[in-house]
Amino acid sequence: MDNRNIQCLGIATSPRGDGNTTILLKKALEGAAAGGAMTELISLNRYSFSPCIACNGCYKEGRCVIHDDMQAIYDKLLLADRIILAAPIFSMGMCAQAKAMIDRTQRFWATKYILNKSVIADKDSRPPRKGMFISAAGSGHKGVFDGAIQVTKYFFLMLEAEFAGSFCYRQVDEKGAILNHPGALKEVYEAGFNLATS
Numbered sequence: 780m781d782n783r784n785i786q787c788l789g790i791a792t793s794p795r796g797d798g799n800t801t802i803l804l805k806k807a808l809e810g811a812a813a814g815g816a817m818t819e820l821i822s823l824n825r826y827s828f829s830p831c832i833a834c835n836g837c838y839k840e841g842r843c844v845i846h847d848d849m850q851a852i853y854d855k856l857l858l859a860d861r862i863i864l865a866a867p868i869f870s871m872g873m874c875a876q877a878k879a880m881i882d883r884t885q886r887f888w889a890t891k892y893i894l895n896k897s898v899i900a901d902k903d904s905r906p907p908r909k910g911m912f913i914s915a916a917g918s919g920h921k922g923v924f925d926g927a928i929q930v931t932k933y934f935f936l937m938l939e940a941e942f943a944g945s946f947c948y949r950q951v952d953e954k955g956a957i958l959n960h961p962g963a964l965k966e967v968y969e970a971g972f973n974l975a976t977s
């Protein structure tokens with residue numbers, strides 16, 4: 780096992796800069812940093828990539844044949860030991876930006892299930908990979924996060940990362956409303972810390 784710091788990648792997917800899920804993500808990354816992780820936050824707003832076009836080009840070698848900004852995100856996803864996905868609920872599922880990125884990780888599905896290879900070739904010499912989900916929704920609807928959590932579990936399965944839990948907050952709608960939530964910021968800080976140290 781190498782002795783470098785745990786690398787924790789936070790992915791902000793909301794189109795709303797510094798919206799509720801990005802505020803939560805920053806707090807979780809603060810916790811991860813306090814736990815000794817090297818952290819990086821990327822915002823999908825700054826990346827330009829196409830949705831998956833179902834060309835099956837990745838079936839050959841497990842690589843995506845579309846050469847856009849997703850290539851840089853692949854590198855970061857492969858390097859990270861911990862991944863925190865932050866995505867708001869839009870129309871009862873995760874926002875389209877997050878889903879488009881996840882669809883583009885079909886290359887990892889192809890690596891595992893078409894080519895029967897490991898996505899993380901050197902996983903025996905690295906810390907075990909783990910992933911966590913953060914979300915917010917305007918409504919108080921009981922099942923509002925169900926679909927997004929299912930998609931996230933599938934995402935982490937493709938990435939060979941253990942699902943380490945979800946932190947989802949209802950009735951948080953206006954930009955910045957999460958700052959008035961009684962316990963969310965503390966909870967995600969601690970979750971980030973635990974993710975880094977577990």
Ligand SMILES: Cc1cc2nc3c(=O)[nH]c(=O)nc-3n(C[C@H](O)[C@H](O)[C@H](O)COP(=O)(O)O)c2cc1C
Binds near residue numbers: 797915916955
């Ligand atoms: C296009 C759109 C669709 C939305 N759909 C839902 C929804 O189906 N259910 C819900 O509870 N909230 C919905 N919301 C509210 C957001 O989930 C809420 O404002 C959340 O706090 C946004 O997080 P953010 O600030 O990180 O973007 C929607 C918001 C937008 C812009």
